[in-house]
Amino acid sequence: MKRTRFDDWPCGIARTADLVGDWWTPLVLRQAFFGVRRFDDFATSLGIPRASLTARLDRLVEEGVFERVPYAESPARYEYHLTPKGEAFLDVLLAMWRWGEDWLNPADNPIPVQLVDSESGEMVRPKVVDETTGRPIEPARLGLAPVIPGRRDQ
Amino acid sequence: MKRTRFDDWPCGIARTADLVGDWWTPLVLRQAFFGVRRFDDFATSLGIPRASLTARLDRLVEEGVFERVPYAESPARYEYHLTPKGEAFLDVLLAMWRWGEDWLNPADNPIPVQLVDSESGEMVRPKVVDETTGRPIEPARLGLAPVIPGRRDQ
DNA sequence: GATCGAGAGTTCAACTAGTGAACTTAGCTG
DNA sequence: CAGCTAAGTTCACTAGTTGAACTCTCGATC
Structure with a gap:
């Protein structure tokens, strides 16, 4: 292309x-x-x-x-x-999976594919957190650094 | 296409x-x-x-x-x-960002763009965990359920 | 010995999305 | 009126995508 x-x-x-x-x-x-x-x-x-x-x-x-x-x-x-x-790369796929299940689940989907922990049998619900604090990441508090002004390939 | x-x-x-x-x-x-x-x-x-x-x-x-x-x-x-x-969708972008920074960082990249918490000024390191347990998700323990045998569009 | 099938691709024509540049439309500014 | 801004649209060209058919090398079968 x-x-x-x-x-x-x-x-x-x-x-x-x-x-x-x-x-x-x-x-x-x-x-x-x-x-x-x-x-x-x-x-x-x-x-x-x-x-x-x-x-x-x-x-x-x-x-x-x-x-x-x-x-x-x-x-x-x-x-x-x-x-x-x-x-x-599993982390990226898990994030995609979670978003797709949360927000793109068609109403007429009879059998959604679920993720399970094969040992415990429990459902797995992937969530992105900050590794150091363990807390969810808030969009409003997120910034880029360093920001290079006027640069288009950021 | x-x-x-x-x-x-x-x-x-x-x-x-x-x-x-x-x-x-x-x-x-x-x-x-x-x-x-x-x-x-x-x-x-x-x-x-x-x-x-x-x-x-x-x-x-x-x-x-x-x-x-x-x-x-x-x-x-x-x-x-x-x-x-x-x-x-931020979670998906954060997972992509993290993987790209960890595994696709070109050696000659002088100024990697970093994520920061704009209030604390601390670096943010996104990580995917299981929402209920708070623990990292291990590929080996992950399974699909229900698996529909022979079905190609899973 | 010839045929069959599996596995892992390659080749090909037709299709169509991506690209860059130029153009359009509508109002605003000097 | 000329120029400018914002938000697209149009168009010709290019190159990735698709499905089907083909290739190649073996091992197994008739």
Whole structure:
């Protein structure tokens, strides 16, 4: 699409959007968290076009989100395993999940998919807090620092 | 692009990806959190093509993320204000910000943009926890329920 | 030995969203 | 009247997306 790139903007949101800011990448990563590792399993479980999947996986391997791990020699076969960087992305998916469940739940959705703790069986409700204080983050008190005046790529 | 739609998939991640799963929408919303309200201010502060901005704002108004509020009568002028639904999206942006700062920080980035609490002046470090227990969410213990076997649109 | 199927892609044409620049509309200002 | 501002719209061009078909390499089967 000749899309604008954000990967060197000095803002984590912009750089994250550059990498996962398309419709399929978050879902590919979601599948990875639920145990999908192989090309065909990604393709058939999501219905993503194979060419699109190839492009996504290549970029994610290049960025160190997935590691390409051989599991068969002849013919050579590879699995896509989440790296620590990839596993850390769970927080973003959880935030997306929570917002989607809270605010985009269609009225006629009969069976919402829920997150559970597999040991306790309890529902998991992801929430973003400040790591140091443990308190919710209030939009009104939030500021950017340093702000660079007139700079457009913030 | 004739893109696949996820807006009725029974998963919050998929529905969220359908709405904000493009490169510009997260940045438009980021600007809104930092006080931008008017068309030209979005356009010039981000460098987003005006046609793309129109499409994004229209969709976000339609979905109830922004409210179109008049601020002048002749000629009619409108501002885009975040609704409660839009404000709740801050959690997703914070998770993206945190991941981008932790894992996508280019080595040669001289001035990373930081989040601060404007009252205390302290750095804010967003972290996703389980709302009920207050504890971090462990990927290994996370499960989907109910899982619908063989269903591709989860 | 030929055929079949699995797995992991590649190739291709058609479609359509993203992009940048120019244009439009309406009122306001000097 | 000329110039300016704000909020879009229009248009040609470009490039990512899609679905279907094809490729390639094996191992297993008839």
